Amino acid sequence: MDLDHSPADEAFRAEARAWLAAHVPLAPLPSLETAEGFAAHRAWESELAADRWSVVSWPTAYGGRGVDIVRWLVFEEEYYAAGAPGRVSQNGINLLAPTLFDHGTQEQRARVLPSMATGETIWAQAWSEPEAGSDLASLTSRAVRTDGGWLLSGQKTWSSRAAFADRAFGLFRSEPDTPKPHQGLTYLMFDLRAPGVTVRPIGRLDGRPAFAELFLDSVFVPDEDVIGEVGQGWRVAMSTAGNERGLTLRSPGRFLAAADRLADLWRTHADPADTALRDRVADAVIGARAYQLFTYAGASRFAAGEPIGPESSLNKVFWSEYDIALHETALDLLGPEGELADTDWSEGYVFSLAGPLYAGTNEIQRDIIAERLLGLPKGRR
Amino acid sequence: MRFLLDAEQRAFADSLNALLTAADTPPVIRAWATGDRTPGRALWSRLADAGVFALAVPEAYEGVGPLPAELAVAFIELGRHGVPGPLVETVAAAVLLSELGESGSAKRLLPALASGEALATVALPGGGPFVLDAEAADIHLTVDSPEAPTRDTTPPARLHLSGSGSGPTGSARPSLDPARHLTLPHPTGELLATGPHVTHAAAQALTWARLATAAQSLGVGLALLDRTVEYVKQRTQFGVPIGSFQAVKHQLADAKIALEFARPLLFGAALSMAPADVAAAKVAAGEAAYATARTALQLHGAIGYTAEYDLSLWLTKARALRTAWGSPAECRAEVLTVHGPRSTDSAVSGGDPRS
Ligand SMILES: Cc1cc2nc3c(=O)[nH]c(=O)nc-3n(C[C@H](O)[C@H](O)[C@H](O)COP(=O)(O)OP(=O)(O)OC[C@H]3O[C@@H](n4cnc5c(N)ncnc54)[C@H](O)[C@@H]3O)c2cc1C
Numbered sequence: 001m002d003l004d005h006s007p008a009d010e011a012f013r014a015e016a017r018a019w020l021a022a023h024v025p026l027a028p029l030p031s032l033e034t035a036e037g038f039a040a041h042r043a044w045e046s047e048l049a050a051d052r053w054s055v056v057s058w059p060t061a062y063g064g065r066g067v068d069i070v071r072w073l074v075f076e077e078e079y080y081a082a083g084a085p086g087r088v089s090q091n092g093i094n095l096l097a098p099t100l101f102d103h104g105t106q107e108q109r110a111r112v113l114p115s116m117a118t119g120e121t122i123w124a125q126a127w128s129e130p131e132a133g134s135d136l137a138s139l140t141s142r143a144v145r146t147d148g149g150w151l152l153s154g155q156k157t158w159s160s161r162a163a164f165a166d167r168a169f170g171l172f173r174s175e176p177d178t179p180k181p182h183q184g185l186t187y188l189m190f191d192l193r194a195p196g197v198t199v200r201p202i203g204r205l206d207g208r209p210a211f212a213e214l215f216l217d218s219v220f221v222p223d224e225d226v227i228g229e230v231g232q233g234w235r236v237a238m239s240t241a242g243n244e245r246g247l248t249l250r251s252p253g254r255f256l257a258a259a260d261r262l263a264d265l266w267r268t269h270a271d272p273a274d275t276a277l278r279d280r281v282a283d284a285v286i287g288a289r290a291y292q293l294f295t296y297a298g299a300s301r302f303a304a305g306e307p308i309g310p311e312s313s314l315n316k317v318f319w320s321e322y323d324i325a326l327h328e329t330a331l332d333l334l335g336p337e338g339e340l341a342d343t344d345w346s347e348g349y350v351f352s353l354a355g356p357l358y359a360g361t362n363e364i365q366r367d368i369i370a371e372r373l374l375g376l377p378k379g380r381r
Numbered sequence: 382m383r384f385l386l387d388a389e390q391r392a393f394a395d396s397l398n399a400l401l402t403a404a405d406t407p408p409v410i411r412a413w414a415t416g417d418r419t420p421g422r423a424l425w426s427r428l429a430d431a432g433v434f435a436l437a438v439p440e441a442y443e444g445v446g447p448l449p450a451e452l453a454v455a456f457i458e459l460g461r462h463g464v465p466g467p468l469v470e471t472v473a474a475a476v477l478l479s480e481l482g483e484s485g486s487a488k489r490l491l492p493a494l495a496s497g498e499a500l501a502t503v504a505l506p507g508g509g510p511f512v513l514d515a516e517a518a519d520i521h522l523t524v525d526s527p528e529a530p531t532r533d534t535t536p537p538a539r540l541h542l543s544g545s546g547s548g549p550t551g552s553a554r555p556s557l558d559p560a561r562h563l564t565l566p567h568p569t570g571e572l573l574a575t576g577p578h579v580t581h582a583a584a585q586a587l588t589w590a591r592l593a594t595a596a597q598s599l600g601v602g603l604a605l606l607d608r609t610v611e612y613v614k615q616r617t618q619f620g621v622p623i624g625s626f627q628a629v630k631h632q633l634a635d636a637k638i639a640l641e642f643a644r645p646l647l648f649g650a651a652l653s654m655a656p657a658d659v660a661a662a663k664v665a666a667g668e669a670a671y672a673t674a675r676t677a678l679q680l681h682g683a684i685g686y687t688a689e690y691d692l693s694l695w696l697t698k699a700r701a702l703r704t705a706w707g708s709p710a711e712c713r714a715e716v717l718t719v720h721g722p723r724s725t726d727s728a729v730s731g732g733d734p735r736s
Contacts, residue, residue, distance in 0.1 A: 001383065001384060001385060001386055001387060001390065001450055001648065001652065002382065002383060002384070002652065003382055003384055003649060003652050003653075004382060005382050006382070009382070070382055263717070266717075275710060275714075278713065278714065278717065279709070279710060279713045281717065282661075282664070282713035282714070282716045282717050283664075283713070285661070285716055285717065286646070286661040286664055286665055286713075286716055287642075289646060289649070289658075289661060290642040290643070290645060290646045290661075290665060291642070293384065293645030293646060293648070293649040294641070294642055294644075294645045296382060296384040296645070297384045297385060297644075297645050297648075299384075300382070300383050300384045300385045301385060303383075304385070311641075314637065314638050314641055314642075317634070317635075317638055318638055318642055363627075363631070365634075366627075366630060366631040366634035366635070367627065367630060367631075367634075369634035369637055369638070370624075370630030370631070370633055370634045371630070373634075373637060374606075374610050374630075374633055374634070374637060375610065375614070376610065376613065376614065376622075376624040376625065376629075376630050376633065377614065377621075377622050377624055377625040378625065379621075379625035379626060379627055379630070
């Protein structure tokens with residue numbers, strides 16, 4: 001058991017650190033939930049991609065560096081420690097890309113991945129519907145067979161960044177009369193600017209258009225945009241949903257950097273007599289370290305050939321609740337200034353509040369933990 | 382980087398678990414609580430044969446240590462089975478003596494600790510006000526300072542040794558955990574060493590004591606979770622197992638999350654042995670175990686609230702270990718000594734969470 005990185009991994013770290021030091025924008029970019037910020041983030045991602053730092057764990061053929069999971073973690077630590085911007089491409093990179101690696105065709109990978117790596121095509125996830133939230137399998141949007149492809153109709157909602165994104169991926173009911181709701185679904189990619197698509201941005205808590213509703217009216221999708229087998233969409237989606245909850249959505253580097261910044265804030269704003277607040281800062285530092293080490297342990301198991309199973313639900317609940325606690329502590333440290341909306345802390349706070357909702361609500365994750373990790377009997381759902 | 386227990390460490394844990402399962406610890410714990418040490422000492426010597434007490438003792442003094450990761454492995458199992466006695470204290474004594482070498486009479490005292498012949502208890506600065514299981518211990522070590530430290534000076538510490546019977550005299554105070562007997566320290570007996578090296582050795586011993594307590598807490602929490610999961614699968618109300626109710630599941634899921642995130646902190650701390658890392662592990666494991674204890678009690682219903690049901694042996698220990706060898710607040714403060722207040726001129730400006 002050891003925590004030391006190999007000299008080669010440390011050399012990789014040094015290379016990443018040097019590159020980031022030379023390239024990370026000095027002033028923070030505008031919020032990526034605005035049109036201006038979206039464009040600025042897209043430009044940043046293409047700068048990252050130009051030197052192959054946008055998707056380090058992907059094969060070189062698609063713009064990556066083919067590094068293993070440990071180096072990916074090292075890169076993420078450096079990325080966030082350098083104060084580099086949040087990733088506007090994250091839904092594509094974290095959800096669609098793993099799906100294509102597992103279930104896509106060679107042709108799909110070659111067509112989709114390179115422009116995802118450069119930020120030229122930004123992807124939105126179109127899973128949820130107004131009547132299908134936690135019970136995602138109850139979705140009703142349809143895919144109807146047509147010449148050379150499919151016609152999509154229905155309504156999707158809460159699609160992050162769809163207000164500014166280019167394309168989307170989602171689940172559609174291709175066989176209406178199956179005995180079980182999980183059957184007869186097909187996983188498809190479509191163009192957000194195709195005829196028949198209407199995108200209505202929705203303001204999140206602070207009014208920024210962080211997500212959108214999609215109205216689909218006979219939107220044509222060619223056969224080559226079906227991922228996996230027709231009718232097997234649920235299986236395809238679930239095999240990669242673990243990625244969203246698990247390692248890739250929230251890398252420990254982000255929380256380590258945030259905890260460091262919180263400790264700095266405490267140094268400059270602390271009332272030493274306020275031990276209650278001191279304890280919360282300490283818990284944030286402890287939590288970031290716990291998350292880092294938990295992830296290292298998971299990465300070690302993964303490297304030893306074990307799959308990432310329902311443990312990813314432990315991860316999801318932990319980081320989402322941790323993220324809120326960290327940002328609440330920062331706002332409380334700032335006192336009355338914590339109310340100001342134009343700070344990075346408050347932007348982070350608003351963002352964190354959604355963590356227990358998306359990527360499978362924490363209630364659903366707790367069910368998975370109880371049933372699949374603790375072996376408790378299934379109850380009514 | 383390979384942050385996983387190796388096969389040998391896992392086998393060590395399994396063999397201790399098997400030994401302790403076969404030993405059927407609940408009657409041993411109850412006997413210890415009433416002052417009957419015979420079964421406890423018998424178990425102690427079997428643990429010593431398995432190598433547990435040699436882990437903190439260097440080879441020069443007939444031990445196999447220092448091996449903090451293995452010690453953490455062992456103490457998880459000791460906690461899981463609720464083993465009573467001055468376990469952590471014996472580790473702390475061993476570290477204290479080995480750090481001091483011959484000036485602390487290492488050769489004279491350590492082999493008996495490593496072999497399990499002698500039980501030790503110890504009082505250290507920063508370790509809390511009480512001495513555990515003084516009547517049961519053969520060796521009493523007390524580190525204190527003749528004067529209180531001031532802002533600029535730390536007075537030289539003194540290490541006293543006394544044997545059983547001659548140790549702490551004040552009457553024992555009952556602990557919330559009936560298997561723990563507490564007294565106030567009583568620095569008398571042979572003066573073994575004095576000076577700054579005693580202060581340093583005591584700090585090392587404190588770090589080990591905290592690591593062992595964190596591991597023991599994690600084991601206590603894991604036992605509470607396992608027992609409760611088994612119970613809620615069997616107990617039925619309203620015609621179904623209570624474990625099928627979401628309100629029950631979610632409490633257990635939270636316990637699982639807290640315990641699983643304390644575990645890597647514990648092993649990370651065992652690798653670095655940095656006081657701040659160890660303090661972080663103690664906070665996380667102690668809080669996780671205690672929260673699990675609360676959940677375990679709630680989900681067992683009234684039977685959990687009885688002394689005759691074995692769950693109580695772990696419930697009370699989780700509470701006691703939470704404050705033993707450093708309260709959560711003291712440990713959190715220690716965590717921030719690394720991330721601590723800097724002088725203002727070197728302070729970095731706050732603020733960018735970069736979500
Ligand atoms: C910021 C943000 C971004 C998002 N981005 C996307 C995106 O890009 N693409 C996309 O497809 N979706 C996205 N979502 C949607 C997200 O996946 C859903 O919000 C989520 O699945 C929950 O569905 P719901 O909101 O309809 O809540 P509901 O399912 O109606 O749940 C409401 C409450 O009831 C609880 N509940 C429901 N069922 C159960 C049960 N069986 N047991 C216990 N409690 C239950 C839930 O846990 C929750 O607390 C996003 C959401 C947010 C907030």
